[in-house]
Amino acid sequence: MLTALRQYCGPRLSTRQAVREQHGRDESPFDMPPPEAVVFAESVDDVVEVLGLAHQHRVPVIPYGTGTSLEGHILAVQGGVCLDVSRMNLIQQINAEDLTVTVQTGVTRNQLNAELRHQGLFFPIDPGADASLGGMAATRASGTNAVRYGTMRENVLGMTVVSAQGKVLRTGTRARKSSAGYDLTRLFVGSEGTLGVITDLCLRVYPLPEAVSAAVCFFGSVDAAVQATIQIIQMGVPIARCELLDVHAVRAVNQHDHLGLREAPMLLMEFHGSPAGVAEQAQAVQEIVRELGGADFDWATTPEARSKLWTARHHAYLSALQTRPGCRCVTTDICVPISRLAESINAAVAEVEAAGLPYFIVGHVGDGNFHLGYLIDPTVPAEREAAERLSHQMVRRALTMDGTCTGEHGIGLHKQTYLIEEAGEAAVDVMRQLKQALDPHNIMNPGKIFTQP
Amino acid sequence: MLTALRQYCGPRLSTRQAVREQHGRDESPFDMPPPEAVVFAESVDDVVEVLGLAHQHRVPVIPYGTGTSLEGHILAVQGGVCLDVSRMNLIQQINAEDLTVTVQTGVTRNQLNAELRHQGLFFPIDPGADASLGGMAATRASGTNAVRYGTMRENVLGMTVVSAQGKVLRTGTRARKSSAGYDLTRLFVGSEGTLGVITDLCLRVYPLPEAVSAAVCFFGSVDAAVQATIQIIQMGVPIARCELLDVHAVRAVNQHDHLGLREAPMLLMEFHGSPAGVAEQAQAVQEIVRELGGADFDWATTPEARSKLWTARHHAYLSALQTRPGCRCVTTDICVPISRLAESINAAVAEVEAAGLPYFIVGHVGDGNFHLGYLIDPTVPAEREAAERLSHQMVRRALTMDGTCTGEHGIGLHKQTYLIEEAGEAAVDVMRQLKQALDPHNIMNPGKIFTQP
Structure with a gap:
């Protein structure tokens, strides 16, 4: 296979150790031997050719974009070739x-x-x-x-x-x-x-909305922040973003981005619309927040101020990693019906506090989706085991609430048992049948989502 | 199979001619022999049992809700049993x-x-x-x-x-x-x-939105009405409904519902939101409409007035049928990128006018979707053939515009060649492979969407 590939690809194929290693891991805390080679596809024809050869030689192919997946999606668990498509960027x-x-x-x-x-x-x-x-x-x-x-x-x-x-x-x-x-x-x-x-x-x-404004406010508890969110959604306010940061996440972004935010559960919101529409939404939200004891409601209407806040939000993961040097993050991703969200977060917090692991929470709370990140020392097996155990508890509880084990990160390697618990064997069998029908030799990113019997 | 079914179903199975015939046709202009029997399922267990027997005896099963499909979806083209689920209505x-x-x-x-x-x-x-x-x-x-x-x-x-x-x-x-x-x-x-x-x-x-208002306005041409729609969507006005009725559709609903609307291309719109938000949306729309020569902008803010207009809109199909006693309607359902909508409608109108068939148009124009209904005399084969030919021309043109042959009615029996033209043989083959994987004996509503080789 490699000979034939090299013949077709020329310099678009690399077997250099550094390139293979760079393509052999994502943002997940898994380690795995890298793929045997990396092919840089530049056209649909390249992709067709590589898949044709892979099909002929029964060699796994792992599509690769930026390598930022979180669940081991791109790991070469059954060897094979990484197909980097990042040059197809027109x-x-x-x-x-x-x-x-x-x-x-x-x-x-x-x-x-x-x-x-x-x-x-x-x-x-x-x-x-x-x-x-x-x-x-x-x-x-x-x-x-x-x-x-x-x-x-x-x-x-x-x-x-x-x-x-x-x-x-x-x-x-x-x-x-x-x-x-x-x-x-x-x-x-x-x-x-x-x-x-x-x-x-x-x-x-x-x-692009005619007007955009962002606001932060702080609550006495995660519960109050979630209650505010439920009321906003139920009133039909067309809020564009509604993000929760717990006290640990706020502390981390304060340290990383020097923001000086009050260290308490925080909602970070954004409103899109006409100037009058945005003002009206914001007022409705402000009333809800006030009733629930929210404080320090603060506006960011300039693009610079908004960008600073949202950059901090997008840095939350990296900022949290830096609070414990050398740590890795085991990230959860459950999503539940919003009426069960506060209960779900509170139970997870109680469990992680009891276990004594450092953690942080960020959440797309308007969707009922949140991420609790366990910051573990990768050299201490007991910490990884504790994080896995707590994560599994969170998922089991989410499923009893009619929720899902993953709102947006996917199954990859890590959540395969969760998928079976969530969807049931019969539904996962249907997925296997679909895979078998479209990829009978199991060459496309094998071993992900579910195992084939 | 029937004996075993009767044993399980008792009075929930019917082989009466009238019941079979009622379940053997939908709103499409196709005629077909009815199913051999009708089973009224009352529970998931009933459905499991019927499918089990059908699987064992290799007998087709056709699920049936209200029989209002438009493309022959529920016709018993390969015989078998109709599974009426309308009693499962909790x-x-x-x-x-x-x-x-x-x-x-x-x-x-x-x-x-x-x-x-x-x-x-x-x-x-x-x-x-x-x-x-x-x-x-x-x-x-x-x-x-x-x-x-x-x-x-x-x-x-x-x-x-x-x-x-x-x-x-x-x-x-x-x-x-x-x-x-x-x-x-x-x-x-x-x-x-x-x-x-x-x-x-x-x-x-x-x-339920806090405030709702509906409005009608009339244009000198379908083109102007569509241009207004494009501008509304592009400005990001969160309009809730935006419907086009051509002059024939307006005339038909006038006759049927005694509305006295001006007989010209009409947009029927609805706005949902807060009172201020609705007023603001309506004002933005009114300005666009005025610039494009729209006239008689008229409000319906009371629930009764709104309901009268929307009922008329929902009656458009029946009203049009009544304009030509004894006719049947061949309905089209193309959906195109909105920038191509006016062109698509104009070409279809020119063709149907040239052919001399009576017709009407209603359209979900905010989505780029419209229905041109050809009102044909079912006893005149030339009329049906003309309608089929014109319909096919509309579809072919829609496909060159990156559109679809069906926005919302489905493929059923009637649009199978269109589906192949739209999706290509390779994609339809993938659909066949999926069907084969999940229904290897082809018992579920066989002969719909595509034929199995």
Whole structure:
């Protein structure tokens, strides 16, 4: 296989140790031997050729965008070749009138937004990292704007995909909706590279709001912050972002970004609309916050002040890592019906406090989704075990609440037992049947989401 | 099979001619021999039992909700048994805090909304008919509110499904978002009964808006009405409904509902929000309309006046049928990127005028979706042929515009060649592989969406 690949790829193939190692790990706390080689695809033809050879030689192929996944999605657990698509990074079409764009798979969200800004448009999905849009689709990513704009599930209109068998498929069109057959787009969104390689995407984009304002406020308890969120959502306030940072997360971003925020559970919110609409939303929210004892309601209406706050929010993960030098983070990602959110957070906090592990919480609370990060010393097995045990407890509780083990990070390697507990053996068997039908030799990112029998 | 079925079902099975015939046709202009029997399922156990027997005897099963599909979805093209689920009509859970409900598959949208109203909530998806929610999911239905609230694709959170092999699956949870494995929910949404039987659904619902107002206005041309719509969407006005009626549709509803509307291309719009927000949206829209020569901008802010207008809109199809006694309607359903909508409508109008067939147009223009209905005399084969030819031309043009052959009605029997033209053989083959994997004996509503080789 490698000989044939090298013949086709020439300098686009690398077997250098450093390149392989860089492509052999993501942001998860797993270690694994790297892939045997890295191929840098530059076109759909390259992808077709690589998958054709892989199919012929029965060699695993692992699609790779920016390597920022959190659940071991890109680890070469069964060896094989890493297919780096980051050079396929052309913005192919911006259709401002239709509010759609077509991009190659390796375009990152920041790259897209830098280009869209000139046309008064933006793409709202923002996982913390500057991930590739293909990778974001593959993990069904979301982020802070999902409460208003949805996730990758709602915002991918169509794709070009190279199937495991090397066929080029178009799924979807540029139409906003369609009832034309099975929803192949949604099947590939969230498939974590196990069914084929996404090579381009048609996405929905949005007009930049006429007015934007952000606000922070602080609460006596996480409970009060969540209650405020529930009331905001229930009143139908079209809030664009509604993020919780617990006291540990606030402390971490204070240290990292020198923000001087009050160290208490905090909501960080953003409102989009007309100037009058934003003012009205903000007033409604302010009343709710006041009733629940929220304090220090503070505005950030200038782009600079807003950007400072949201940058801090996006740094929360890195900032928290720096509070314990040498630590690694075991991140959870449960999402529950919002009425159960406070209960879910409180129980998780009680458990981690009892276990004595350092931690922090950030949450897309408008969606009922939050991340509790356990900051563990990777050289102390007992800490990893404790984090795993606590994480599993959180998931089990979320499932009894009709929630999910992962709101936006995906299953990867780490959450496979959780998926079975959540969906049940019968549903996971259906997933296995779909995989078997589309990738009979199990070459596409094998060993992820579920194991094949 | 019938003997075994009768033994299990007792009086829940009927082979009476009248019952079979009633279950053997939908709103499409197709005629077909009826199913051999009709079973009235009353529980998940009934569905499991019927599918088990069908699987054993290799007999087709056709799920049936209200029989209001438009593309021959429920016709017994390969014989078999109709599985009527309309008695499974319990609203099982309303979780107002979480904005979710759980309903059995046979609950209709009006039944659900009558119940939700007491809690200040509503479910927005409104195809013309009072369809069952399971059927609406199976055809990926939408309607007039989709421009703001999305379609069934966006509003089904999870389901219980009995697979072709008689296994009970849970897909999704009550969480608003999830990255847990393949998106089985979205695979069953739009699968037209070909992969299994939906037995219950968890849906998103919305707070009743504080203020609602509707408005009509009239334009010199369809073009001007569509231009107004494009500008409304592009400005980011969160309009809740934006419907076009052409002069023929306006004339038909005038006759049917005695409305006295000006007989010209008309936009019928609705705004949801706070009182100030609604006023602001309406003002922005009024300015756009005025610039494009729209006239007679007229408000309907009382619930009665609004209801009268929307009832007329929902009657448009029936009203148009009555303009030509004895006619049948061949309905089109293309959806294109909105920048191509006026061109798409104008070309279709020119063609139908040249052919001399009576027609009307209603459109969910905010989505780029419209229905041109050809009113044909079913006893004149040349008229049906002309309608088929014109419809095909519309679809081909929509595909060159990056659009879809069906925005919301589905493929059924009628649009199978269109699906191949739209998605390509490779993508339709993937659909066939999925069907083969989940329903190896092809018992679930066979012959719909695509033919199996």
